[in-house]
Amino acid sequence: MPVLISSAALDAARASSTPPRLLDVRWSLAQPNSLAEHAAGHLPGAVYVDLDTELADIGDPVRGRHPLPSREAFEAAARRWGLEDGDSVAVYDAGHGFGAARAWWLLRHAGVEVRILDGGYAAWVLAGLPVETGEVTPAPGSATLGWGGMPVIEADDAAAWPAHGLLLDARAGERFRGEVEPMDPVAGHIPGAINAPTSENVAASGLFLSGAELEERFAGLGVTADADVAVYCGSGVTAAHQIAALEIAGVRAALYPGSWSEWANQGREVATGA
Template sequence: MNAVVPVKWVLARMYEPDIVIVDCRFTLGKPESGRAAYEEAHIPGAIYLDLEQDLSGPVEADGSGGRHPLPDPATLAARLGRAGISNESRVVAYDDQGGAMASRLWWLMKYLGHDNVFVMDGGFKAWTEANFPVTAEQRITIPAQFLATVQHNLLSEVYDVQDVVAGTKSATLIDSREPARYRGEVEPIDPVAGHIPGAKNVLWAEGRGADGLWKSTEEQAARFEGLSVNKDDEIIVYCGSGVTATPNVMALLEAGYTNVKLYAGSWSDWVSDKENPVATGDE
């Protein structure tokens, strides 16, 4: 089954006992806005998980690990359990950021060894436009046990990327950020502009059509055709801080690529080490 499910799929299953719906709305620079939106209205029964409080670890003073470091697996597993998510749960994530925040939870669940996780197509906007029910009432969560089986093969560390840049490791680097940031023309967040040398730019948001919905498997495959990569070649995906790269990870997997990894620290981790080279312009 595909990672992305339509709102009608969620509506038909929202009250099934093993379904856990997770509201992941979050706006960078406005950290309280997502929870405030959830408290105002959300899908009935949904719980809320916060990008920075729940789905990221503490930021290091030297910037290593990036702006949204991976949470400690045991800490995240305990948080999921407190939210009522068990190893038997079917998890459906949604946001109002084009799927970026929901995809972060999707990837983290996969990283912890939980495959029964989905992203709701079109997010909260598609749900409300369909006139499906919303509520301000918050469910009473019954804690569950979630045991993590960490899948290290889904993750690339900074030394893996350094080896690719040095030519001692073979992999394709994909930069998921906006083209102007990739080229180094602007950098509104991180202290250095540009991209990792050799990386190709594939904007994460282009995984959605003009209607805001997820593109078909064939359309996703077309986005990556220009990379000249075999389906089983290693691909390392990054963005600014390891969040908006995850929709591209999901798209690549749906397009049939089998060896896709996330550089979780991403650009913000890369530039925390002044020894790491930086490129600008197109490649």
């Protein structure tokens, strides 16, 4: 199943006999709730998804800032979005795909056919395609979701991973090196990890790099198609974007959902520097 869908292809799919469900996952650390932006303009029929409450189970800091929701909680959210068994889904955010990738990863984990709108809302608007305002409240769906479709690792696995594979840290370089830490109690990275900032998966336009460009990028970090690869970030959100980029490049990778926010709250060993 392709990871991405273009604005033109999604517009055509909307007019088909089996249009995908559209989910608006606009989110950022600075502005986690973007319901106002959704109401001001969104793809026709798109349902707003709140990442913090519907794509995560926020609670004990020892589990990180965005631990995975339970299957039951995620299924309840999917039903609120109107999802039915057999539906396909297209997810988007403001542009770069960071929030949308979290929804993509979870829906893949739950066995749902899903693609990320490449370039997000910005690309859709730039293409001159229709938008609507207000909030969409669909009739509740009755989808029954699976669980376990994507590989997941825990903190102990992450600690041992560099001994047999590649552990990619998707945060910005200054956070990886421990020069700054705006969110979590300890600065640095998991010993043995390799820095691979998520921001380098996309072009200035907000579109993902091509498969060949991503393959070249990850090959430069030592990633090959048969490598054991796992990814973490600050709280397991942008790491999903890295996993999407790796899949475009032909590499399957595991997610460490707790990521640095879990690791830093558990008193584990920390490395700093490049």
